[in-house]
Amino acid sequence: MTDAKTEPHSWRAGRFMVIVGHPDDADFGPAGTAAAWIDAGSEGWLVCCTSGDAGGEDPNADPTELARAREDEQRRAARVVGYKGVTFLHQPDGNLVNDLPLREMLVREIRAFRPDAVFCGDPEVVIHRGGGINHTDHRAAAMAAVDAVYPAARNPMAFPYLSTRAGLPAHRVRRLYLMWTNEPDTWIDVTATAERKIEALRCHASQIHDAEAVFARVRGRMTEQGAALGVGAAEAYRLVVLDQDPVESADVEEGLAAEQPKAR
Ligand SMILES: [Zn+2]
Numbered sequence: 001m002t003d004a005k006t007e008p009h010s011w012r013a014g015r016f017m018v019i020v021g022h023p024d025d026a027d028f029g030p031a032g033t034a035a036a037w038i039d040a041g042s043e044g045w046l047v048c049c050t051s052g053d054a055g056g057e058d059p060n061a062d063p064t065e066l067a068r069a070r071e072d073e074q075r076r077a078a079r080v081v082g083y084k085g086v087t088f089l090h091q092p093d094g095n096l097v098n099d100l101p102l103r104e105m106l107v108r109e110i111r112a113f114r115p116d117a118v119f120c121g122d123p124e125v126v127i128h129r130g131g132g133i134n135h136t137d138h139r140a141a142a143m144a145a146v147d148a149v150y151p152a153a154r155n156p157m158a159f160p161y162l163s164t165r166a167g168l169p170a171h172r173v174r175r176l177y178l179m180w181t182n183e184p185d186t187w188i189d190v191t192a193t194a195e196r197k198i199e200a201l202r203c204h205a206s207q208i209h210d211a212e213a214v215f216a217r218v219r220g221r222m223t224e225q226g227a228a229l230g231v232g233a234a235e236a237y238r239l240v241v242l243d244q245d246p247v248e249s250a251d252v253e254e255g256l257a258a259e260q261p262k263a264r
Pocket residue numbers: 021022024025135138
């Protein structure tokens with residue numbers, strides 16, 4: 001299909017956070033969008049719930065060594081994309097659970113960085129369209145991210161000691177961009193940064209064995225998504241708008257000058 005079926009998505013967060021299960025998920029995921037937004041002036045922060053300590057083939061391997069190597073790989077990739085920083089929550093790879101401790105850790109990250117938008121997986125995907133099971137850690141990280149964004153991060157009475165003792169008052173994330181979704185409705189043009197995504201993926205040498213085949217598949221996917229916009233490369237998301245931002249509201253009100261502004 002080459003018919004342009006939608007408009008490029010032009011909204012951009014001043015600050016955004018990417019929350020994923022493993023090192024490399026963000027680079028297989030929204031790295032093109034992250035790089036494009038950072039190039040345009042946004043600030044991004046990456047949170048990895050695990051350090052990927054089960055991401056190998058050898059049962060005798062030292063998981064602590066693997067975690068260290070994968071954190072190094074992810075930090076290098078994050079520098080390629082341009083994130084301001086990376087947080088590793090050091091949860092167990094393969095055993096990530098969306099429980100209250102994980103939710104609190106994510107709320108701390110969100111309240112500390114105060115992003116306008118969060119990128120995470122689509123927690124409703126168990127089986128990917130076209131086949132393949134969505135890894136249990138991907139599902140847990142996605143659900144935990146959604147639950148941390150709403151209502152916990154914005155509710156002053158959720159983990160109230162964060163406000164009263166840790167200097168982390170409630171924060172409203174206005175948008176969620178769900179990656180690896182079966183229901184995409186938003187396509188972001190990443191033509192200018194598609195190769196940065198490949199360069200970021202190249203950092204994950206411990207995970208990517210037939211690199212050129214993997215990169216060809218990733219490039220192919222971006223090209224396919226780009227066809228939705230009639231551009232060279234795109235990344236697709238399911239967008240959840242929790243709060244319209246003030247600029248958009250003002251635009252709407254200007255365009256509807258004769259009408260009453262919406263009640264706040
Ligand atoms: Zn993963």
